[in-house]
Amino acid sequence: MFVILEKKRLNPDVLEMKVSAPRVAEFAQPGQFVIVIPDKTGERVPLTICDYDRKAGSVTIVFQVVGLSTRKMARLEKGDAFADFVGPLGKSSELISESPEELSGKNILFIAGGVGAAPIYPQMKWLNSHGKKADLILGARDAGQLILVKELKENANKVFITTNDGSAGTKGFVTGPLNDLLLNRSCHYDRIIAIGPLIMMKSVADLTRSFNVKTIVSLNPLMIDGTGMCGACRVTIGNQTKFTCVDGPEFDGHLVNFEEAMRRQAMYKPEEKEHDHLCNMDLAVEESHSKSLK
Amino acid sequence: MITNKRIPVREQKPEIRRNNFNEVCLGYTKDEAIAEASRCLNCKKPLCITQCPVNINIPDFIQHIKNSEFELAAKSIARASLLPAICGRVCPQETQCEGQCIMGKKNDAIAIGKLERFIGDWSSEHLPTPELPKIQNGHKVAVIGSGPAGLTCAADLSRMGYSVTVFEALHKAGGVLVYGIPEFRLPKDTVVAHEIENIRKMGVKIVTDAVIGKAGSIDELMNKEGYDAVFIASGAGLPKFMNIPGENLNGVLSANEFLTRINLMKAYNDDYDTPVKTGKKVAVVGGGNVAIDSARAALRLGAEVTIVYRRSENELPARKEEVNHAKEEGIQFRFLTNPVAVIGNEKGWVKSLKCIQMKLGEPDASGRRRPVEIPGSEFLMDEDTVIMALGTSPNPLISSTTPGLEVNKHGCINTLEDNGLTSREGVFAAGDAVTGSATVILAMGAARKSAVAIDHYIRTKYNEQTHEDK
Numbered sequence: 197m198f199v200i201l202e203k204k205r206l207n208p209d210v211l212e213m214k215v216s217a218p219r220v221a222e223f224a225q226p227g228q229f230v231i232v233i234p235d236k237t238g239e240r241v242p243l244t245i246c247d248y249d250r251k252a253g254s255v256t257i258v259f260q261v262v263g264l265s266t267r268k269m270a271r272l273e274k275g276d277a278f279a280d281f282v283g284p285l286g287k288s289s290e291l292i293s294e295s296p297e298e299l300s301g302k303n304i305l306f307i308a309g310g311v312g313a314a315p316i317y318p319q320m321k322w323l324n325s326h327g328k329k330a331d332l333i334l335g336a337r338d339a340g341q342l343i344l345v346k347e348l349k350e351n352a353n354k355v356f357i358t359t360n361d362g363s364a365g366t367k368g369f370v371t372g373p374l375n376d377l378l379l380n381r382s383c384h385y386d387r388i389i390a391i392g393p394l395i396m397m398k399s400v401a402d403l404t405r406s407f408n409v410k411t412i413v414s415l416n417p418l419m420i421d422g423t424g425m426c427g428a429c430r431v432t433i434g435n436q437t438k439f440t441c442v443d444g445p446e447f448d449g450h451l452v453n454f455e456e457a458m459r460r461q462a463m464y465k466p467e468e469k470e471h472d473h474l475c476n477m478d479l480a481v482e483e484s485h486s487k488s489l490k
Numbered sequence: 491m492i493t494n495k496r497i498p499v500r501e502q503k504p505e506i507r508r509n510n511f512n513e514v515c516l517g518y519t520k521d522e523a524i525a526e527a528s529r530c531l532n533c534k535k536p537l538c539i540t541q542c543p544v545n546i547n548i549p550d551f552i553q554h555i556k557n558s559e560f561e562l563a564a565k566s567i568a569r570a571s572l573l574p575a576i577c578g579r580v581c582p583q584e585t586q587c588e589g590q591c592i593m594g595k596k597n598d599a600i601a602i603g604k605l606e607r608f609i610g611d612w613s614s615e616h617l618p619t620p621e622l623p624k625i626q627n628g629h630k631v632a633v634i635g636s637g638p639a640g641l642t643c644a645a646d647l648s649r650m651g652y653s654v655t656v657f658e659a660l661h662k663a664g665g666v667l668v669y670g671i672p673e674f675r676l677p678k679d680t681v682v683a684h685e686i687e688n689i690r691k692m693g694v695k696i697v698t699d700a701v702i703g704k705a706g707s708i709d710e711l712m713n714k715e716g717y718d719a720v721f722i723a724s725g726a727g728l729p730k731f732m733n734i735p736g737e738n739l740n741g742v743l744s745a746n747e748f749l750t751r752i753n754l755m756k757a758y759n760d761d762y763d764t765p766v767k768t769g770k771k772v773a774v775v776g777g778g779n780v781a782i783d784s785a786r787a788a789l790r791l792g793a794e795v796t797i798v799y800r801r802s803e804n805e806l807p808a809r810k811e812e813v814n815h816a817k818e819e820g821i822q823f824r825f826l827t828n829p830v831a832v833i834g835n836e837k838g839w840v841k842s843l844k845c846i847q848m849k850l851g852e853p854d855a856s857g858r859r860r861p862v863e864i865p866g867s868e869f870l871m872d873e874d875t876v877i878m879a880l881g882t883s884p885n886p887l888i889s890s891t892t893p894g895l896e897v898n899k900h901g902c903i904n905t906l907e908d909n910g911l912t913s914r915e916g917v918f919a920a921g922d923a924v925t926g927s928a929t930v931i932l933a934m935g936a937a938r939k940s941a942v943a944i945d946h947y948i949r950t951k952y953n954e955q956t957h958e959d960k
């Protein structure tokens with residue numbers, strides 16, 4: 197069993213959990229992910245590794261509550277355990293294979309959208325610990341949705357914050373500051389790493405294509421096994437079919453077929469709605485219950 | 491009196507079973523088993539044995555059944571095979587043991603598989619569970635993968651006194667037995683889980699959720715974690731696609747995905763969270779066991795199912811018994827038909843499958859007549875789901891993280907045939923990882939040879955007497 201060592205609410209919809217998983221912690225690298233099974237009847241839920249502590253044998257995940265499984269996970273408390281916690285899976289981030297010399301001469305920009313801040317964090321932290329601070333554009337729906345701001349700022353050089361409603365930073369999308377940096381200030385970046393909702397990554401890739409800046413995105417398709425066995429996670433990269441769980445999750449954003457990826461991600465929407473209906477009722481009951489306790 | 495006709499085995503009726511996932515074949519009762527066993531001629535030169543990949547002494551165990559000595563029958567089988575309840579159910583008997591049974595020349599072959607299954611089931615009900623081996627020799631062996639090959643090798647080595655740990659990538663042990671072959675052919679709790687539990691009781695440690703190659707490599711297992719030898723039994727789990735237009739449309743999935751959702755994740759059971767979508771009309775592309783299993787699973791979820799196979803019925807590689815079951819249940823077959831494209835609707839979901847008619851040409855390398863396209867014969871089949879069951883190849887996860895491990899051009903691990911030794915010292919391999927998709931019994935047979943070879947290797951290394959010499 198994989199015991200939850202710490203639980204923290206980063207915003208109303210996003211939770212952080214530190215989980216005891218020594219084997220995963222021992223081998224984890226930035227950019228990789230785990231698959232979590234909440235309980236015996238649960239689904240296999242892929243989540244990015246946000247932090248790891250090899251000595252303590254723990255791995256940190258950050259997840260947004262969006263449907264049945266993440267809701268099940270959110271109900272677990274410190275001291276409870278996940279039925280399964282598999283990993284590390286996928287390739288590690290390309291960055292970490294580069295030597296400090298290679299990195300020191302490079303200008304890197306991260307772009308995080310929503311819960312995408314979570315997978316960005318280990319990469320920035322890793323870079324910082326190797327003597328390199330990168331810039332960051334951090335976007336969210338509103339101020340309340342911003343997560344890990346302090347942790348990210350500690351590891352970043354310049355930070356630009358955007359919210360859709362303007363409740364924090366500049367109003368608008370991450371592409372605002374991006375356009376400003378690339379077009380108006382003529383900043384040169386050797387590489388941009390964008391992680392967030394597909395639509396955000398697509399917009400970023402569309403924009404950077406015209407500036408010819410190498411752009412890495414991290415895809416999050418539906419997955420089952422996460423080891424290359426089912427093909428559920430297949431995506432088209434430059435007209436070739438790839439399995440995200442083994443060939444990714446990071447890919448060249450300019451080669452990704454985003455339309456297909458978005459279409460495939462929504463494949464099980466109707467089913468999940470049905471589930472959701474029941475669960476929302478559960479949740480409402482539960483929430484009123486927990487409120488009455490407070 | 492010896493009858494020519496096989497004692498029929500009880501089965502769920504097609505019109506009932508097509509609506510449930512319970513086992514189709516109900517197996518022999520004691521009396522039926524004895525009656526069927528009595529038909530065996532106890533041949534002096536039993537041809538049946540020659541066709542069993544693990545050389546079970548078939549007439550011997552059958553004579554014991556005839557005499558109601560079920561425990562002796564179980565012991566007789568156990569000398570050659572560890573998983574009779576499983577092989578009795580899934581072996582392609584018609585091309586193996588039963589295919590050469592002398593009775594089959596003029597009349598019905600003896601139902602060797604059904605008798606073996608009877609003993610397997612009888613044992614799990616009546617025999618005590620195995621015990622921890624008494625003597626431990628202090629050596630550690632790591633097994634990668636918990637399918638039939640991994641479990642068999644682990645059990646054999648454990649009996650020889652090794653401390654064996656099986657590392658399994660998925661959250662449940664069993665390999666294809668749990669994620670691939672459906673419940674209606676191989677019950678997961680009563681049969682598979684039971685066998686795995688027995689192997690655990692023999693002292694084998696099974697670590698699930700451990701993806702070797704990601705969470706540690708073979709070198710790390712040997713150098714850091716102190717394993718004296720490693721046995722690779724990682725199977726052939728990588729699905730093939732056709733590379734035709736439209737294959738990434740919503741509603742096109744690999745048989746592995748479909749079957750994993752259903753078997754491993756139990757998507758057919760409302761108590762489980764994983765969804766599965768079948769739609770009303772399903773086309774399954776392929777003609778092996780995997781295709782038939784996918785088709786019958788889709789049927790049970792309420793779909794109208796057609797199997798699309800590019801050769802003719804004679805070339806179907808699937809087990810005969812299961813093809814017949816599928817037909818009885820109402821699965822349609824379209825032979826000499828090959829998909830050329832998947833057509834989608836405006837929302838990106840499958841709308842139809844475009845196929846071309848084939849005819850059989852000259853024999854190919856496999857000896858089967860090669861299908862060739864008939865120009866201009868394209869036509870559309872209305873479907874909302876397409877399941878690709880085109881075969882699988884070994885996952886490169888192990889080979890790509892093990893320097894010096896030789897594989898052939900299909901990604902199969904190169905080994906010495908009689909002992910499974912790979913190009914790396916102390917590393918052995920067997921099963922689908924070596925042969926590509928094959929059968930449970932072949933995986934098991936090869937794994938047993940590897941167990942002997944591993945014992946030999948470790949004892950030679952430490953200058954000890956080998957298990958065989960004693």
Ligand SMILES: Cc1cc2nc3c(=O)[nH]c(=O)nc-3n(C[C@H](O)[C@H](O)[C@H](O)COP(=O)(O)OP(=O)(O)OC[C@H]3O[C@@H](n4cnc5c(N)ncnc54)[C@H](O)[C@@H]3O)c2cc1C
Pocket residue numbers: 229239241242243244245258259260261262263264265266267311314315415416417418419445461462463464465468
């Ligand atoms: C490699 C990888 C890394 C990921 N890392 C993180 C992470 O660090 N934090 C995090 O919060 N989420 C992450 N995700 C997404 C996460 O796996 C899904 O949000 C989760 O599986 C949803 O499960 P659910 O049952 O709660 O929701 P469901 O009921 O399955 O889905 C609810 C809604 O979310 C959509 N959805 C389902 N799966 C995904 C998905 N993979 N991506 C986006 N939308 C989806 C559905 O279409 C539906 O509209 C990652 C996904 C992958 C493949």
Ligand SMILES: Cc1cc2nc3c(=O)[nH]c(=O)nc-3n(C[C@H](O)[C@H](O)[C@H](O)COP(=O)(O)OP(=O)(O)OC[C@H]3O[C@@H](n4cnc5c(N)ncnc54)[C@H](O)[C@@H]3O)c2cc1C
Pocket residue numbers: 580581582634635636637638639640657658659660664665666667670671672700701702703723724725726727749779780783809885887888920921922923927928929930931933
């Ligand atoms: C749908 C279907 C139906 C079939 N029907 C029949 C039948 O009727 N009769 C018959 O004889 N055969 C049948 N087969 C074939 C048979 O199941 C296989 O030949 C047999 O299971 C091979 O055994 P194995 O132990 O080599 O591999 P598998 O059973 O494939 O087991 C390999 C295991 O290794 C694990 N693994 C892989 N990589 C790693 C890693 N890196 N780290 C840790 N673990 C790993 C996998 O998760 C898996 O559990 C069928 C196969 C399928 C898919």
Ligand code: SF4
Pocket residue numbers: 541542543544545546548571577578581582583586587588602603606931
């Ligand atoms: S193991 Fe398979 S081939 Fe051998 S006797 Fe049993 S059913 Fe026949």
Ligand code: SF4
Pocket residue numbers: 529530531532533536537538539548549590591592593600602
């Ligand atoms: S060949 Fe047939 S009849 Fe002869 S021993 Fe084998 S099973 Fe019995």
Ligand code: FES
Pocket residue numbers: 418419420421422423424425426427428429430439440441442
């Ligand atoms: S999740 Fe199954 S192949 Fe990637």
